[in-house]
Amino acid sequence: MEVVIGLLAALVLFFAAGYFIRKNIYREVDRLEARKIEIMNRSLADEMSRVKELKMTGQAEELFEKWRQEWDEIITAQLPEVEELLFDAEDHADKYRFKKSREVLVHIERMLDAADQNIEQIIEEIYELVTSEERNSSEIEDVKEKFKKAKKTLLAHSHTFGSAHAKLEAELYEVYEELKRFEAETDAGNYLAARDILIKQNEILIDLGEKIEAIPAMLSDCQTGIPNQLAEIRDGYKEMSEQGYVLDHIQIQSETERISDTLVIFQEKIRELDLEGISESLQEIHDSIETMYDLLEKEVHANHYVLTETAKTEGALHELVAAKLVSKEETDTVKKSYHLSEEDTSRLRSIDKQVAALQKRFYHIQDRMANEKIAYSLLKEELTELERQTAEVKAEHAEYREMLHALRKEERAAREQLTEARRLLNDSARLISKSNVPGLPAQYTDLLREAQRTIVHVSEKLDEIPLDMVAVNILLEDAVAASAKVHEQTEDMIEQVYYVEKIIQYGNRFRSRNDNLSKELNEAEKLFRHYEYESSLKKAATAIETVEPGSFEKIGMLVEEDLEELKNK
Known part of the structure; x- marks a missing residue:
């Protein structure tokens, strides 16, 4: 009896589970059926009608036929197959072949996804074709205007482009031929191919326009501007060398030769319309030329400075030496009357050594000026440093002199204060006497x-x-x-x-x-x-x-x- 009850309970559970699984499968079948109907109801008529407004020849006609066939394939073959598979899935579920039923449902889902994707692809391609025709119509005038502007500039200013003129005209002629091909493709209904041509030629014209604008200035720099400046620098260098300037450290010759060789390379690259990096390099050349000008000018200023300041520095050193001798005599005199600390006496010895070192450096500069070939800028640096150190020693010496004078001043002040103290005592005595x-x-x-x-x-x-x-x-x-x-x-x-x-x-x-x-x-x-x-x-x-x-x-x-x-x- 218990066995029978157990079997009955198992059967009940089996049928209950089967009921719920079939119910879920039927629900999934209904969902996929609804999706199939939705796909069937999607119409490409509006999209197709936009294509029909174009010239139905060439690429447009081919694409239209392809899309129509793909849509027919979806409606007449794929969706009917989905319908049969939905019946199969229900049949498998009724026979408790749930695994098989689920496999069929998964296959149906994939078929519907593929159909959806195919339809979306068709819509996108239709949009691309139609918008290509529309954008081509609106953009072709701008491209033609760029072409006319470039052509006009080349004709009006041909002499400013030098050997690059032929290359520019050749490339412009290629653009002209491609624009003719664009028109042909458009007339043939090949709107997508025409679109590719238009986009590419627009980019080429933009690039050509930039080159047409840049090349005259670049050529002017390479052929006239910079060579003239180099010639001016060489002449100045030669003239200054003949006047006795030492200019070896500037390396004018090697730098001007390097720039001249670079300009030849740039002109060849310009002729081939290879302008990449030339503008930046020309700016670097201008900076280099400006530096050479500055260095030559610096030597001129340095020459004037050395010639005028050498005598001043010599005079300042003579004055310092004379003042130091006076201070030494004053120190000997002060020592007889005042007590000087070791620090004070060592200051004068230090000043004496510094003045001797300054004199030695000045004589060395004079010797180099007379006997060595040395740049005035280097002499100026040495002379400027000597002047700075001379001024420092002069200030230190002035402080020392002030210290000596302060000692005597302090003595006078002390004697005056002592006299005042005596006066107060005398005044006190006078008051006592009178009172x-x-x-x-x-x-x-x-x-x-x-x-x-x-x-x-x-x-x-x-x-x-x-x-x-x-x-x-x-x-x-x-x-x-x-x-x-x-x-x-x-x-x-x-x-x-x-x-x-x-x-x-x-x-x-x-x-x-x-x-x-x-x-x-x-x-x-x-x-x-x-x-x-x-x-x-x-x-x-x-x-x-x-x-x-x-x-x-x-x-x-x-x-x-x-x-x-x-x-x-």
Whole structure:
């Protein structure tokens, strides 16, 4: 029983699978049938009608017949065969020969693809034929116009093309013959062949037009322009050589011969209408000629420069040598009075060596000018370099001279500062003498002595031989500061003395009535007699302000008048 059920289940599965496979095959058959009908319904009538508008002779007639036969083959043979194969595919599917059915369907697909491609090919060829006729009709006039223009130019300016004229006319005649063949092919209905002819002749005419435009200028360059320039360069070279110029390094002879040989080759190539690369090569030749002109001109300028600048350079060297001797004497003089560092003395030795080397180089240049054949441009380079180095040494020497002058200038400045410091001390002494100061505080006396001592040290240092300005400047800085401080404190001390005296005089009127004020003023007088002027002033000013506020300011106005009178004495 179980076996029977299993067999029944297998049969059910088999028929179910077969059903679905046949259904898919039928669906594919329907798709291919629809595609076949679509191909049958495609009509080439419109495309064919465009061909019929042409002259139905020659190539047009042959192609039309070929396309008609190919279309008939598709309709009467290929598509009916597809129809039979579709029936076969269904029949195989009904008999469960699914593999065979699928093979037939694949074959049908390929046949329909081939038919489609054939139809597309026919349409493309029809389009090519029809458009060829249309483009030929529209483009032939432009080609003829190019032909007429080229012919007219060759006739009107034949002399400008030289030996290339015959070759140009020959090629133009070939174009003329080909255009006649174009007309013949067109009349014969061979539109595609006519199209090929027209395209090729148009390209030839464009090329000929470019050559016709370029050749006159090229020939003019090769036959007249460049040869004239070469002759001019040779004449100039010969003339300059006779005048004594050394021009071997320019190689005029070999270069002009090379260019002349090249021009002969170019003229032969032009005659054969082989113009490739000639325009660029002619530009290179022009550049080479321009370079030769520049080199000859450079020698002329160099000659003028050497003749005029040699004397100037010689004069500059003589001046430098003379100035160096003066500096050497100055250095010997300065050494007697000043201390020079090793760096300073070595600078003069270096300048001396450099000047000797410059002289040697200049004599060498003079010797070469007199005894050797050498290009002026090379002499100019050497002379220019010598001038540059001479200017550098001159600048270095000027710096050295400035250093020597700076030493003496520094000494004068130091002596002037020392004199100013002494003046300040003398002025301080004068003020003390005129002001009748009772005595000098010990602190002030110490400061005065220190200032006098530093001034003496500076003076002694300035009298030393050789003079060491570094040490002088260090001591001088202390002396200037000390004398300024003495003068400042002198003015402060005298002002304090005047204040104390005026305050005590002003306060005497209140002593009898104010015991406390009398006591404070007595203590201020005591401090005054011991030369403690600053403390005395503070005590006296405080005491008088307690009795009569604002009195210190009144007394200050009197003190200022007295001090101004003192300074004017």
